[in-house]
Amino acid sequence: MYHLLKGFHEYLTRKEEFSVIIVGLDGAGKTTLLEKIKTLYNDTPGLSPDKIAPTVGQNTGKITLPSTILQFWDLGGQRGIRSIWHKYYDDCHAVVFVIDAEDRERLGEGWEVFDSVLSAPQILGVPLLLLANKQDSPQSLTVEEIRNSYEDWFRNKEESSRRRYGEDDVHDRRRERIASLDVMGISALEGTGVRAAVDWLFIRVQNSRRREEQNSGS
Numbered sequence: 646m647y648h649l650l651k652g653f654h655e656y657l658t659r660k661e662e663f664s665v666i667i668v669g670l671d672g673a674g675k676t677t678l679l680e681k682i683k684t685l686y687n688d689t690p691g692l693s694p695d696k697i698a699p700t701v702g703q704n705t706g707k708i709t710l711p712s713t714i715l716q717f718w719d720l721g722g723q724r725g726i727r728s729i730w731h732k733y734y735d736d737c738h739a740v741v742f743v744i745d746a747e748d749r750e751r752l753g754e755g756w757e758v759f760d761s762v763l764s765a766p767q768i769l770g771v772p773l774l775l776l777a778n779k780q781d782s783p784q785s786l787t788v789e790e791i792r793n794s795y796e797d798w799f800r801n802k803e804e805s806s807r808r809r810y811g812e813d814d815v816h817d818r819r820r821e822r823i824a825s826l827d828v829m830g831i832s833a834l835e836g837t838g839v840r841a842a843v844d845w846l847f848i849r850v851q852n853s854r855r856r857e858e859q860n861s862g863s
């Protein structure tokens with residue numbers, strides 16, 4: 646009887662774990678975001694921003710939500726480290742791309758890298774959230790301006806590839822993904838918008854799991 650009850654209790658309280666990777670250029674604020682998420686959701690607070698150094702490799706963090714655990718992987722964004730991101734693609738359930746909305750000079754580089762993440766075949770079907778960070782700074786571009794900036798960058802890229810190769814090389818699924826892209830504004834430093842971003846992740850990983858179950862007929 647004890648085992649039966651224990652099993653039933655475990656069934657009721659079981660939590661499914663989902664992996665979320667956080668990527669973006671160096672200095673975008675990924676680790677600041679991860680540490681803020683830990684502070685908001687865990688009993689033990691994350692590191693304060695003055696203790697955060699550039700990431701060489703990865704940082705991890707876990708939070709518990711109703712029937713769900715989100716395991717975050719914050720990957721270093723320096724040029725030389727970006728080549729390892731793809732190793733995390735196969736096992737992740739969602740991708741967060743952080744862009745520094747304050748750093749206009751590096752937006753082009755940011756879009757180049759974002760575009761390669763967005764079109765990576767392993768994660769074409771995985772929920773992708775673009776976060777326009779540093780909204781606390783008056784110099785930052787708004788969510789709308791960030792979206793327009795990426796769409797302009799993308800249009801230019803499409804035109805130049807059409808001119809060069811005489812044809813459209815953009816995959817339909819990729820275009821769909823851009824059209825339905827969710828962009829949210831946050832301040833990882835102050836925590837504004839961070840809970841809304843975690844809510845988005847929670848809902849999207851649950852929905853994509855349900856879709857997977859339906860597809861497999863269970």
Ligand SMILES: Nc1nc2c(ncn2[C@@H]2O[C@H](COP(=O)(O)OP(=O)(O)OP(=O)(O)O)[C@@H](O)[C@H]2O)c(=O)[nH]1
Nearest residue numbers: 671672673674675676677699700722779832833834
């Ligand atoms: N104003 C402002 N500054 C921020 C915010 N988030 C991060 N920063 C600052 O941006 C700098 C870089 O932050 P990190 O979190 O280390 O950036 P990262 O993306 O993890 O960088 P790598 O580890 O090199 O990939 C630090 O000086 C942070 O304090 C924010 O929301 N607002």
Ligand SMILES: [Mg+2]
Nearest residue numbers: 675676699700
């Ligand atoms: Mg970092």
